Amino acid sequence: MAARRAASSILSRRPIPRPVAASSIGESALLGAGSARGWLPGALHRFSSAPAAAAAAATEEPIQPPVDVKYTKLLINGNFVDAASGRTFATVDPRTGDVIAHVAEGDAEDINRAVAAARRAFDEGPWPRMTAYERCRVLLRFADLIEQHAEEIAALETWDGGKTLEQTRGMEVPMVARYMRYYAGWADKIHGLVVPADGPHHVQVLHEPIGVAGQIIPWNFPLLMFAWKVGPALACGNAVVLKTAEQTPLSALFVASLLHEAGLPEGVLNVVSGFGPTAGAALCSHMGVDKLAFTGSTGTGKIVLELAARSNLKPVTLELGGKSPFIVMDDADVDQAVELAHRALFFNQVCRYVHDVLRAIALLATSFDSFLWFVLEQGQCCCAGSRTFVHERVYDEFVEKSKARALNRVVGDPFRRGVEQGPQIDGEQFKKILRYVQSGVDSGATLVAGGDRAGSRGFYIQPTVFADVKDEMKIAQEEIFGPVQTILKFSTVEEVVRRANDSPYGLAAGVFTQRLDAANTMARALRVGTVWVNTYDVFDAAVPFGGYKMSGVGREKGVYSLRNYLQTKAVVTPIKDAAWL
Ligand code: NAI
Ligand code: MG
Numbered sequence: 001m002a003a004r005r006a007a008s009s010i011l012s013r014r015p016i017p018r019p020v021a022a023s024s025i026g027e028s029a030l031l032g033a034g035s036a037r038g039w040l041p042g043a044l045h046r047f048s049s050a051p052a053a054a055a056a057a058a059t060e061e062p063i064q065p066p067v068d069v070k071y072t073k074l075l076i077n078g079n080f081v082d083a084a085s086g087r088t089f090a091t092v093d094p095r096t097g098d099v100i101a102h103v104a105e106g107d108a109e110d111i112n113r114a115v116a117a118a119r120r121a122f123d124e125g126p127w128p129r130m131t132a133y134e135r136c137r138v139l140l141r142f143a144d145l146i147e148q149h150a151e152e153i154a155a156l157e158t159w160d161g162g163k164t165l166e167q168t169r170g171m172e173v174p175m176v177a178r179y180m181r182y183y184a185g186w187a188d189k190i191h192g193l194v195v196p197a198d199g200p201h202h203v204q205v206l207h208e209p210i211g212v213a214g215q216i217i218p219w220n221f222p223l224l225m226f227a228w229k230v231g232p233a234l235a236c237g238n239a240v241v242l243k244t245a246e247q248t249p250l251s252a253l254f255v256a257s258l259l260h261e262a263g264l265p266e267g268v269l270n271v272v273s274g275f276g277p278t279a280g281a282a283l284c285s286h287m288g289v290d291k292l293a294f295t296g297s298t299g300t301g302k303i304v305l306e307l308a309a310r311s312n313l314k315p316v317t318l319e320l321g322g323k324s325p326f327i328v329m330d331d332a333d334v335d336q337a338v339e340l341a342h343r344a345l346f347f348n349q350v351c352r353y354v355h356d357v358l359r360a361i362a363l364l365a366t367s368f369d370s371f372l373w374f375v376l377e378q379g380q381c382c383c384a385g386s387r388t389f390v391h392e393r394v395y396d397e398f399v400e401k402s403k404a405r406a407l408n409r410v411v412g413d414p415f416r417r418g419v420e421q422g423p424q425i426d427g428e429q430f431k432k433i434l435r436y437v438q439s440g441v442d443s444g445a446t447l448v449a450g451g452d453r454a455g456s457r458g459f460y461i462q463p464t465v466f467a468d469v470k471d472e473m474k475i476a477q478e479e480i481f482g483p484v485q486t487i488l489k490f491s492t493v494e495e496v497v498r499r500a501n502d503s504p505y506g507l508a509a510g511v512f513t514q515r516l517d518a519a520n521t522m523a524r525a526l527r528v529g530t531v532w533v534n535t536y537d538v539f540d541a542a543v544p545f546g547g548y549k550m551s552g553v554g555r556e557k558g559v560y561s562l563r564n565y566l567q568t569k570a571v572v573t574p575i576k577d578a579a580w581l
Pocket of ligand 1: 216217218219220243244245274275276277280281295296298300301303304321381382429432479481
């Protein structure tokens with residue numbers, strides 16, 4: 001297999017220096033940046049830029065995670081309980097494939113129990129009836145507890161999902177606290193309207209909580225998707241049944257226990273671990289659920305919508321897949337564009353190192369803190385900039401530098417400091433990504449870096465770059481969801497907009513240019529939910545996120561997320577002897 005041959009030869013190549021941006025930072029600055037937080041054993045092995053050493057990191061003995069697994073049962077009506085069937089399933093460490101813990105496996109019967117608890121909590125319990133300020137304070141206390149337990153939560157998330165500790169501790173856990181405070185702030189600012197009517201009528205428009213929300217989240221951002229969904233639902237006074245992804249059940253159980261410690265009444269949040277076709281489908285079909293929110297693949301999103309329609313027509317928000325274009329114009333600073341395009345694709349496993357480097361060169365000075373956490377996820381990101389369109393005048397230089405950047409990416413144990421990329425989530429995703437790599441090779445794209453597994457165990461994949469990619473190739477059309485960059489060449493703005501829009505997806509896009517007119521033209525012409533200009537993956541709590549076309553239905557975050565969890569009711573009464581109308 002050509003891809004495998006090309007990739008394994010990388011292991012014996014000489015180190016390639018990091019691009020200018022990276023090498024301009026001294027070792028001592030890097031050590032200083034992380035040492036205050038107490039790095040784990042083995043920390044000083046990091047920062048070899050040699051591909052061989054980088055890959056070797058994946059074969060070293062895994063670092064013992066500094067956390068115990070406390071919660072493995074289902075959370076129903078404020079108690080951790082076994083599944084009705086008594087069954088459990090294994091959640092696995094993606095570094096090794098070893099079992100971390102056996103977790104209660106919820107199915108339709110447990111969903112029934114969880115929905116019954118949520119219904120009681122909503123229909124009869126104190127949560128929707130307490131003042132909005134009291135709800136606000138519960139969410140604020142929860143945010144404080146998240147910060148107090150940040151180390152444990154981050155370690156759990158890294159262990160279960162394989163993303164770097166630098167990402168979970170430095171970015172994701174703080175973002176969860178930030179989102180919770182954002183929604184806490186909304187809780188007591190949700191109010192309706194009094195509208196003038198054509199007659200002697202007093203018309204109030206009330207915004208009521210919608211009821212019991214069913215929420216299904218994926219494995220690529222278990223904590224953040226918890227925050228995006230549970231935060232607005234609770235702020236609006238609803239009750240929730242959350243179904244976590246079977247690959248990553250642990251962190252939601254932990255933080256849900258903290259939410260109860262913060263004062264959440266029993267039954268308001270129920271967490272059911274389990275599989276999609278059983279627990280997930282039961283939640284979608286349940287007649288006692290008033291609203292569904294789902295994040296995951298487009299294929300499963302269609303099933304969710306269908307199950308909702310066939311049961312009680314509950315409204316559904318969907319945040320689905322993408323094939324987001326990242327467009328580099330000919331006026332772009334190529335080094336910066338390479339770095340940004342690299343992170344736009346490989347995100348969901350970078351590290352503080354990159355953060356420091358980028359701060360030091362003052363690249364992307366604005367919105368950087370929101371941006372940086374989205375750079376680390378081994379390409380397992382719905383809005384990954386997975387079609388890198390590069391103007392023909394800078395194309396060759398861009399490809400060369402992207403290759404060098406990918407070959408320097410440090411793959412290894414996500415608990416190890418300086419590692420940029422951990423393992424993929426599981427064997428299924430791992431195999432799927434390697435199948436896409438083979439498809440790229442077979443369809444005639446040029447494999448310029450990577451293309452094989454990294455190390456000999458676990459689910460590590462080499463950072464992979466394809467050049468000379470054509471629109472019709474499978475790797476340019478389908479969501480790979482892995483560390484595989486595909487680079488395509490273009491000549492004009494009109495052409496690249498047409499090609500970028502020629503996709504069933506429409507989640508996000510990146511535009512990299514100094515020309516304001518080109519940026520404005522493209523920002524309006526691209527049929528996507530988010531356009532990042534000269535930045536990428538900025539995920540502020542207040543900014544709406546969601547997709548056009550088959551990337552989804554509705555928006556999350558910001559004021560827009562509240563609409564998903566509120567009903568609108570008009571109350572009309574006659575007015576006698578009105579002084580005014
Ligand atoms: P998935 O979409 O099947 O899983 C996401 C969630 O949906 C999980 O909690 C799962 O248990 C649940 N689910 C699965 N089948 C269901 C059903 N019939 N009814 C109700 N819930 C159901 O994604 P999967 O299989 O984990 O990954 C496959 C591909 O999906 C990935 O390779 C990637 O391309 C894409 N994906 C996209 C994500 C995104 O954020 N856009 C997140 C996760 C996966
Ligand atoms: Mg796991």
